Amino acid sequence: MVFNAHRKTGRWELEALEMAMRAAMHRAGAAALTALLQFPAPAADLRNMPCACGHQAHYRELRSKPVLTAVGQAEASRPYYLCPDCHNGQFPADVELDIVHTEFSPAVRRMLALVGQEAPFDHGRQQIKLLADLEVTTKNVQRTAEAIGQDIAVGEQAEIQRAKQLDLPIVRGKPIPILCVEIDATGIPVVKKETVGRQGKDGHPARHRDVKVGCVFTQTTWGAEGYAIRDPDSTTYVAAIETAEEFGKRIYLEAWKRGWSRAAKKVVIGDGAEWIWNIADLQFPGAIQIVDLYHARQHLWDLARKLYLNQEAEQRRWMMVHQDMLDNGDVENLVVALRSIDSSNPELAEAIRTTANYFETNTSRMRYPEFRSQHLFVGSGVIEAACKTVIGSRCKQSGMFWTVHAANAILALRCCHFNGRFEDSWEARRA
Ligand SMILES: [Zn+2]
Numbered sequence: 384m385v386f387n388a389h390r391k392t393g394r395w396e397l398e399a400l401e402m403a404m405r406a407a408m409h410r411a412g413a414a415a416l417t418a419l420l421q422f423p424a425p426a427a428d429l430r431n432m433p434c435a436c437g438h439q440a441h442y443r444e445l446r447s448k449p450v451l452t453a454v455g456q457a458e459a460s461r462p463y464y465l466c467p468d469c470h471n472g473q474f475p476a477d478v479e480l481d482i483v484h485t486e487f488s489p490a491v492r493r494m495l496a497l498v499g500q501e502a503p504f505d506h507g508r509q510q511i512k513l514l515a516d517l518e519v520t521t522k523n524v525q526r527t528a529e530a531i532g533q534d535i536a537v538g539e540q541a542e543i544q545r546a547k548q549l550d551l552p553i554v555r556g557k558p559i560p561i562l563c564v565e566i567d568a569t570g571i572p573v574v575k576k577e578t579v580g581r582q583g584k585d586g587h588p589a590r591h592r593d594v595k596v597g598c599v600f601t602q603t604t605w606g607a608e609g610y611a612i613r614d615p616d617s618t619t620y621v622a623a624i625e626t627a628e629e630f631g632k633r634i635y636l637e638a639w640k641r642g643w644s645r646a647a648k649k650v651v652i653g654d655g656a657e658w659i660w661n662i663a664d665l666q667f668p669g670a671i672q673i674v675d676l677y678h679a680r681q682h683l684w685d686l687a688r689k690l691y692l693n694q695e696a697e698q699r700r701w702m703m704v705h706q707d708m709l710d711n712g713d714v715e716n717l718v719v720a721l722r723s724i725d726s727s728n729p730e731l732a733e734a735i736r737t738t739a740n741y742f743e744t745n746t747s748r749m750r751y752p753e754f755r756s757q758h759l760f761v762g763s764g765v766i767e768a769a770c771k772t773v774i775g776s777r778c779k780q781s782g783m784f785w786t787v788h789a790a791n792a793i794l795a796l797r798c799c800h801f802n803g804r805f806e807d808s809w810e811a812r813r814a
């Protein structure tokens with residue numbers, strides 16, 4: 384057909400030609416694969432095999448099923464065994480081919496996992512059509528990506544259990560001058576049933592669930608002016624919707640994998656949220672704790688706006704004095720200054736008290752000049768960027784509503800991919 388068009392117009396439509404050629408190659412490849420996937424009936428002495436129930440399953444017949452492969456739709460025909468005691472059937476060839484309970488070949492599942500963690504599932508479906516010339520549905524992308532993510536999540540839980548029993552292999556390697564853990568949380572939109580009984584913000588019903596996010600990176604050198612520099616490609620991520628207790632174990636395991644035990648200097652950075660510092664105390668005792676400077680400044684700004692309603696010049700003047708105290712790590716005096724502010728307005732008095740308490744609680748986490756002299760980061764920019772790139776860009780698109788289960792599966796898959804561990808985890812699954 385393409386050749387006819389060429390004869391008529393005298394012009395090569397290369398794109399049409401190459402696509403038609405690929406389709407033809409796929410059809411030939413799928414036919415060849417189908418021929419390869421015709422398993423013979425077992426020999427007479429191989430017609431029984433053990434069943435999980437303890438009895439014997441017997442060969443019944445050859446059964447075929449469609450398998451979508453990297454070269455298109457093929458078909459496998461393989462022996463079927465049935466156990467007369469428990470009535471469970473099995474296809475040993477499916478185990479060998481890695482197509483148990485699925486009509487997608489391993490190569491196609493890997494592709495679906497890749498596009499499914501990257502972008503909305505329908506976008507993935509379109510990419511698969513264009514790039515691989517394979518017809519799948521949006522649901523196919525979703526189910527496959529979620530199933531593979533779920534496998535990864537289950538594997539991680541097993542690792543976390545081993546970590547709890549202090550049964551982790553020692554991670555050997557070069558000494559690490561500075562290992563840094565940053566922790567934060569970001570909300571993603573969820574389906575209604577995931578927020579039943581949960582309090583939303585400002586009296587509105589909850590529409591979001593918090594994803595707890597952590598990252599781990601190393602530092603070896605610093606910039607000309609002494610500023611902290613992150614080692615290139617040294618950042619790995621964890622993320623899940625779960626309790627702080629569960630997340631504490633997850634981030635501990637990640638830090639352990641990255642060489643926490645042999646780091647010369649250990650740092651935890653977060654905003655002022657109490658759960659973060661509980662994790663730091665429990666999982667990373669002895670680490671230097673740093674409250675993100677920009678969050679701390681924000682607390683001062685919030686108070687400045689309440690002290691001087693709509694008086695921007697006054698707000699700025701007040702900030703200059705108090706932000707200097709903060710930036711200089713002079714937090715004790717900052718707390719004294721805050722506590723000395725008088726207000727007859729009970730709401731304002733409460734805001735002053737809360738702010739003073741925040742700085743008092745976090746005093747030792749705000750020694751910014753000291754941190755800077757050690758070339759440590761004083762901001763949580765790395766984790767905030769991670770909240771956007773790892774979580775936001777995938778999970779916060781408009782019209783997207785997640786179940787906790789699905790979100791956690793996709794987040795496990797996505798972090799695994801970001802951390803450069805997907806290939807290993809895929810190979811390990813086969814072994
Ligand atoms: Zn059985």
